[in-house]
Amino acid sequence: MHDALQKFQTFLKAHSHSCTKVREQIFLAMLDQEPLTMRELVKKLGDKVDRASVYRTVHLLESLGVIERLAQGWKYKLELSDEFSEHHHHITCLNCGKVVPIEEVEEIENLIIQLAKSQGFHSFSHQLEIRGTCSACSMI
């Protein structure tokens, strides 16, 4: 079976939350996916899960750090956090909307942490959004 799914189930129990079908379905819908908008996620789950439950579950999983929200210009997209997937920065093509995940770059991570520290902040997380044009769209 899915290693990731089991990890998720264990995680939920460890945090005193029930392990329900709805939550599993939402988790699976997001596993190994490009970041999704709420609209896409709701649509993908079709009539399997009610819209309100998707919102409620996303809130819950976000508060537990399983899901993260990415700024995408006006809107946002959702993806599983580091612990359940990979990479965490993105480049968005302003022309075609393509989103490319980027591996963590330790050099940047460290600078960011130092930057926060220099302001007296203790940083928990950060998010980097880069906007530009992808190679295909740059040629137009």
Next chain:
Amino acid sequence: MHDALQKFQTFLKAHSHSCTKVREQIFLAMLDQEPLTMRELVKKLGDKVDRASVYRTVHLLESLGVIERLAQGWKYKLELSDEFSEHHHHITCLNCGKVVPIEEVEEIENLIIQLAKSQGFHSFSHQLEIRGTCSACSMI
């Protein structure tokens, strides 16, 4: 008079857009301010400017690069872009909501541009959001 306002007026004309009272008022409401939410901006303009006009103007100014949207967790905030104000990255305190602007750090800027290039992207802009706790809130 306001240097910045004149610059703004000139900018609008240079881009073939009318220089109206509504646009000036919105610009002034954002000048030298902490980043504002749409709600705050609308409220600040009170009955001087209609809500719909605020939205329309923000769209326009955003497309011209005068205004930028910052991701702030769930929501977003608005601020004037580099050309009309200063600084462009922020640290948000997850506890008290305080937002601290950070000077550009050339080292990070360069790494980000290189990063985009390595993916075949031509980057126009980027946004860095750091979340953590400020010094005051860390002590609690």
Next chain:
DNA sequence: ATATTTGCAAAGGCTTTGCAACCCC
């Protein structure tokens, strides 16, 4: 068995749009 979670339907917000009146050039 019981506390939690879900679907449904309705309400609440935020954002956009059509159109007539108004303003800038």
Next chain:
DNA sequence: GGGGTTGCAAAGCCTTTGCAAATAT
């Protein structure tokens, strides 16, 4: 004067909420 802007009111989305039925432990 005429095209671009604005206010108003209404429509469209997105998100949240109350509650009874269903589900997990």
